[in-house]
Amino acid sequence: MPREVRERQMLDAAVVGFAKNGYQSASMDDIAEQAGVSKPLVYLYLKSKEDLFTACIRRERAALVEAVRGGTSERHTSADQQLWRGLCAFFAHTRAHPDGWSVLHRADTQGEPFAREVAGMRAEITELVRLLLSRAALDAGCEGEFAEREVSGLAHAMVGAAESLAVWANARTDDAPSAKETAATLMNFCWTGLEQMIKGARWSPHR
Known part of the structure; x- marks a missing residue:
């Protein structure tokens, strides 16, 4: 699957997770599961929870x-x-x-x-x-x-x-x-x- 599609899936899942639980309480495990990817892949693409949240805000x-x-x-x-x-x-x-x-x-x-x-x-x-x-x-x-x-x-x-x-x-x-x-x-x-x-x-x- 192309990287941009994977990243969009991760961001979609992250937006739902952050909206539901807030930044501090949102779980990277839950976000990865919701996106259908492994947590290491989320970190590989988006580096950190802070970077992931920033990417969601910018989008x-x-x-x-x-x-x-x-x-x-x-x-x-x-x-x-x-x-x-x-x-x-x-x-x-x-x-x-x-x-x-x-x-x-x-x-x-x-x-x-x-x-x-x-x-x-x-x-x-x-x-x-x-x-x-x-x-x-x-x-x-x-x-x-x-x-x-x-x-x-x-x-x-x-x-x-x-x-x-x-x-x-x-x-x-x-x-x-x-x-x-x-x-x-x-x-x-x-x-x-x-x-x-x-x-x-x-x-x-x-x-």
Whole structure:
């Protein structure tokens, strides 16, 4: 069997094992058995448990970012429609690959170098969102200061909310929302508020 096929089998089994048990508790014996290979072969191909976990994170990270980029790739449409499609792609992917999403979500708490890999993924997606929000603000005639100063913070907040919603949606069983329903929840929460900010409306604690 070609090496790349063997490695894919190992990574598939490892993602399931890490998602179910976490990094510390996942067993290399169980992962090898699930992949249908010997444990020495896993170590031969992927060196160590740390390297195996890193490889899983990188594969799942690349797949998720590619899905979001694909959702926002239509250039001849409005910024809100691009953002909507990107969110739908994000939630569809995390729903279709719950183990992969669990690995990425859990990796954030496992320290370096795993958290750094997830931070890189988050930075890529946040930059996509920032560009779309900036474009929406500029198209509406907002001052450059707003586009530069506030849009960056809003992009980080939106990505954080999306990650939290993905965890929430995947945890539901009986009444699990669809990807579009979850995306609509976030668009209603964030985009409606952004539209008001673009128009100059601001909340103040002293009103």
